[in-house]
Amino acid sequence: MIVIAHLSDVHFGATPESAGRADAVMRYLDALPADLDAVLITGDIADHGLPEEYEAAAKVLTSRHPVLIGPGNHDVRGEFRRGLLGAEPTGTPINQVRHTAKAVYAMCDSSIPGEPSGHLDDETISWLEGVLTGTDLPVFVAFHHPPTLLHAAPIDGIRLHRHERVEALVAAHSHVAAVLVGHAHMAAATTFGGRPLLVGGGVVSTLTLPWEGGVSFDTCVDYDLPPVIAFHVLDDGGRLTTHYRVVPA
Secondary structure (H helix, E strand, C coil): EEEEEEECCECCCCCCCCCHHHEEEEEHHCCCCCCCEEEEECCEEEEEHHHHHHHHHHCCCCCCCCEEECCCCCCCHHHHHHHHCCCCCCCCCCCEEEEECCCCCECCCCCECCCEEECCHHHHHHHHHHHHHHCCCEEEEEEECCCCCCCCHHHHHHCCCHHHHHHHHHCCCEEEEEECCCCCEEEEEEECCEEEEEEEECCEECCHHHHHCCCCCHHHHECCCCCEEEEEECCCCEEEEEEEECCCC
């Protein structure tokens, strides 16, 4: 059995409480009595893409569990690379893969520099295809932007566009266990390419839905609700189960 934690949208620098909320989540995960196969953080690590935000994030987003962190639309590729990966600050897509004994985690860069919406460019699609064809283990494909409508108007307008190629790629590989995304600051579940599509919730804030009154960014962002994370469980029979958990902060 594989158990992974999935969190998203920590937004260091967004509010005075953002670092504390992220720290509460990471301390909660480290205090678990069992080991996790991985902790995946699907983007918007910094709120403004500033060096000091990544410096703070690098101190907090560590764990005794393996951690894989990807970028979102608020992130700046060069500073992300410098502050979180210790790499040269180039502007090319930040695509990363982590192999464990039980699964493979492909973290794709869906960001478009300077834009809130996202897509996977040709380089990233080719890279992901190589990851998928290079293993028989279950693969969790992760990126920031949801590629489908979530029926939440503010987020739907800035989702992952031109999604057809990645959807076809996911559909063609039966060992894709799930597609994991963030961006929406809400827990949600649907399908994509015949696989589960799971939104990991929000750490810095939660977005309320239109029927709850959240019809614009001015009305839908709630900073008072606690952080929400997901646990994805892949059992030995290949069935995926997701539990969403509220973390006091």
